[in-house]
Amino acid sequence: MKITNDRTAFYGIVGETIDIYQVEHAAAAAFNQLGGRASLHGIRQKVIVGRDANPSADMMEAAVCAALCAAGADVLTIGTVPSAAVSYLTSCCDALMGIMITGSSQDYEFSGLKFYQSNGRQVTGELLHSIHASIDGHTSLSSKQAGKIKKAAPDVTDIYIEAILNAVDHVMFENLSVAIDCTNSASAGFAAKIFSQMGADVKEVSHVEPTSGEVVSSYTNPSALIEFVRDNQCDIGFAFSADGEVCFAVDNEGKCYDTEKLAAVCSQVLRTPAAPDSPASMVLVSESCHAALAPYINSIGADCRIISGDFSHLLEETEGRRILLTADRNAGVLFPAHFRVPDGILTAAVLLNCLSKSGMALKELSLSMPKFARATSLVTIPASADLPDLGYTNLPEQIRKLRTQLSGDGKIVLTRVDRNKVNIIVEGVNQTQVASVAEQTERLVRKNLKETNGPVKEPLGVSIPPVKPTPKPAPKQEAEEEKKSV
Numbered sequence: 001m002k003i004t005n006d007r008t009a010f011y012g013i014v015g016e017t018i019d020i021y022q023v024e025h026a027a028a029a030a031f032n033q034l035g036g037r038a039s040l041h042g043i044r045q046k047v048i049v050g051r052d053a054n055p056s057a058d059m060m061e062a063a064v065c066a067a068l069c070a071a072g073a074d075v076l077t078i079g080t081v082p083s084a085a086v087s088y089l090t091s092c093c094d095a096l097m098g099i100m101i102t103g104s105s106q107d108y109e110f111s112g113l114k115f116y117q118s119n120g121r122q123v124t125g126e127l128l129h130s131i132h133a134s135i136d137g138h139t140s141l142s143s144k145q146a147g148k149i150k151k152a153a154p155d156v157t158d159i160y161i162e163a164i165l166n167a168v169d170h171v172m173f174e175n176l177s178v179a180i181d182c183t184n185s186a187s188a189g190f191a192a193k194i195f196s197q198m199g200a201d202v203k204e205v206s207h208v209e210p211t212s213g214e215v216v217s218s219y220t221n222p223s224a225l226i227e228f229v230r231d232n233q234c235d236i237g238f239a240f241s242a243d244g245e246v247c248f249a250v251d252n253e254g255k256c257y258d259t260e261k262l263a264a265v266c267s268q269v270l271r272t273p274a275a276p277d278s279p280a281s282m283v284l285v286s287e288s289c290h291a292a293l294a295p296y297i298n299s300i301g302a303d304c305r306i307i308s309g310d311f312s313h314l315l316e317e318t319e320g321r322r323i324l325l326t327a328d329r330n331a332g333v334l335f336p337a338h339f340r341v342p343d344g345i346l347t348a349a350v351l352l353n354c355l356s357k358s359g360m361a362l363k364e365l366s367l368s369m370p371k372f373a374r375a376t377s378l379v380t381i382p383a384s385a386d387l388p389d390l391g392y393t394n395l396p397e398q399i400r401k402l403r404t405q406l407s408g409d410g411k412i413v414l415t416r417v418d419r420n421k422v423n424i425i426v427e428g429v430n431q432t433q434v435a436s437v438a439e440q441t442e443r444l445v446r447k448n449l450k451e452t453n454g455p456v457k458e459p460l461g462v463s464i465p466p467v468k469p470t471p472k473p474a475p476k477q478e479a480e481e482e483k484k485s486v
Contacts (some may be wrong), residue, residue, distance in 0.1 A: 004303040008124050010132065011103050011112025020029060023113065024067035026133040030115045030123070031071045031396075033131045034097045038162040044147050048093060050086040050243050051079070051101035051117040052186040054111045060101045064113070066375050069147040082186045082244025083114060086344030091120030091340070092159060102186065102243040105330055114243075115339040117369040118341040121319065124312035134377035157190070158360070164194055164346050168353040172199035173298050176352070178251075179237035181225050191345050198349065203232055205239075209347040226254040236352070236362060240344040246332035247344030249351060251362045260290045260372055262298060263327035264349055265365050269354035270324055271302040282321075286314045291427045292370040293327070300368075356405045360408040373431040375438035379422045381443050395448050405437050406430070412441055 010026055012018035036045055047068050055078075065075045069343040073096070080091065090098030096118055103110030103297040115131070123131070157167045160319040178200040182188035192202045203226045222239065229250050232319030237250040240338035249257040257265070263285070271281045282303040283297050288311075297304035302324065307314050311331040318326055318336050326334045332342035339346060351362075358365060399412050406412075424443055 007113045008122065008310070009102075009112055009129070011106055012108050013109050014060065014111055018112070019403075020059065020063045022135065023063045025063040026113055026131065027067040028071040029134045030099070030113075030131045031068055031073055031098065034095055034115075034117060034123075034128065035132060036071060036073055043129055044072065045075045045096040046094065047075050048086055048090045048098040048116075049075055049077050049101070050081040050083075050127070050186075051096070051113075052103070052244070053080055053184050053188065054084075054101075054103055054242065056111045057101050059104075060113075062112055064101060065149045069149060072147055074147040075149045076152050076156075077149065078157060080186050080189070081157060081160070082190065082343055082345060083239075083337045084113075084245065084341050084346065085157060085190075087122065087341045088118040088155070088160050088163055088339055090116045090118065090365045093156075100243065104243050105241050105246060115341075116426070122203050122312075122341055123313060124315055126170065133457055141320055155478060161190065161194055161197075163338065164349055165197060165344075167335065167346060168198070168349045171353050171356055173352055173356065176200045176399040177203065177232070177234040177235075178352075179225065179232060180201045181207055181228075181239040185240040185242055185244055187240040187247075187345055190244075191238070191240065193350070194345055194349065195352075199353070200352075202232060203228075205237075220252065221257055222248065224257070227233050227483060230254055236355075238348045240416070243330075244344050245342040246330075247348050247350065248350040249362065255363065257362065257366070258295045258372075259327055259332050261369065262347060263289075263333050263364065265362065266299045266325060266333065266347075266350055266354055267302050267304070268300050268365060268368075269358050270350075271300065276335050282323050284323055284326040286311060286326075286331075288329040289327055290329075290372045290374065291409045292372055293297060295409045296370055300397045323420060370429040372432065373428050375426045375434050377424045377438060377442050379424065379442060380420060395445065398444055398448070402437055402440055405440075406433055410434070410437075412437065414445070423442045431472050 007356045018451060031047065049061060049410045051061050061077065066075065068075050076093070076095070078085065084102045087100040087284070089095070098116035099112065100114040102114060103112055104114070104374070110414070117123060144245045176199070178195050180195065180202060182191050182204070185205065192204055205225060225239050227238050228234070229252065232279050233252070235252055238247050240247045247260070249262060250255070263283070267283050274374060276361050280300045284307050285294055285304060285389065287306055287308050294304045294306050307317050311328045314328055318334065323336045332344060334342045335346060335350060354365070355362060395414070399414070403410065403412055406428040407430055410426070410433070413425040415423045422440050423443065424438065426434050426441060428434045428437070436462055
């Protein structure tokens with residue numbers, strides 16, 4: 001079973017990279033690692049299980065529930081819900097742990113498991129690795145010890161809905177037209193209900209690829225949502241990821257706002273005029289975010305700090321501290337005061353609340369924001385050539401010189417995707433500069449790798465037998481030969 005980012009979740013393609021047996025073992029191992037035990041005097045520990053809309057989610061849910069029951073847990077299934085709903089309900093329903101069956105933001109064919117502790121915090125890092133390492137070490141219980149599966153009451157998820165409404169003080173948006181696209185997302189069935197309760201006129205997007213008949217989500221194809229917002233004259237539109245943790249927005253002119261832009265807008269409205277180190281104005285962003293994000297948030301009076309590492313490191317830095325919000329390019333926006341994991345619906349609701357508080361449209365709020373220009377490219381060298389450690393080339397010095405061509409807080413990032421591939425990311429506030437530097441960087445990388453590896457020579461298919469070394473005579477034989485020579 002593969003681990004995404006090595007620290008946040010298990011995921012893979014069922015039947016190809018993971019199988020149901022591994023899913024069962026992972027669920028039981030997590031239960032044991034988090035302190036699960038067989039029933040004691042008839043009292044069993046509870047586990048909350050939710051899933052996304054992935055085609056394999058039903059099968060995985062059955063396997064997870066069976067494994068948990070065999071380990072001695074009572075399972076409460078809550079159906080197709082956003083990840084944040086599992087986290088929140090685990091913390092407020094006296095459960096030992098929660099499990100979300102989702103492929104996160106991976107391709108639609110992926111599925112996997114995210115684990116949550118009793119306080120709703122996501123299991124990451126070393127604890128997740130220990131679960132992975134002990135997958136094959138669990139044992140099943142007898143039928144008398146095994147737990148039971150129970151379907152939650154239909155209104156149990158109302159607790160999650162109420163938490164979002166409370167987070168925005170039940171603000172009402174009369175005469176506001178909101179388009180939502182929850183295609184292939186666990187947010188379906190929740191977003192429309194929540195925004196309607198907030199007084200908005202909700203219009204749901206449902207679209208099918210005309211040629212293939214395949215259902216396509218706007219989260220991966222924003223053009224459909226942009227067109228829908230324009231055609232239906234909506235004030236704003238939102239699309240949600242498969243696990244419901246991430247969303248992006250589209251304004252009435254069709255301009256897209258991703259995680260970084262939404263974090264910038266929310267920070268601008270929600271910050272408080274306090275001391276720079278005040279918890280009410282502190283924002284944490286991961287190093288995956290655009291180079292211009294942290295300087296901008298600092299410029300508007302909030303204290304923004306960049307956290308090195310992936311999203312799991314961001315979660316660890318947030319734990320136990322009062323933070324306004326955190327942002328990660330891939331994981332979304334997290335409001336720690338309300339939820340312990342990111343939630344796309346909450347992000348959208350908070351954004352609408354910010355528009356209401358400021359009395360401004362989304363476009364107006366974003367006027368002071370820098371342009372988040374980004375260019376990416378992938379350089380592949382022949383499989384027969386070896387990709388050197390970039391630190392041992394003259395690339396770093398050349399990259400530093402190119403960096404001076406980017407105004408503001410631009411950056412150039414080179415990462416090794418695998419043995420023969422280098423991913424190039426160039427970011428800045430000027431689109432023309434970014435495009436030019438990205439092109440120069442790609443040429444530089446290609447040239448440097450070619451010079452480092454020399455000409456690539458394909459094997460000729462002729463095998464040359466190795467030269468056999470002359471065997472060294474034994475000591476006795478060597479002495480006799482020496483006597484003969486005398």
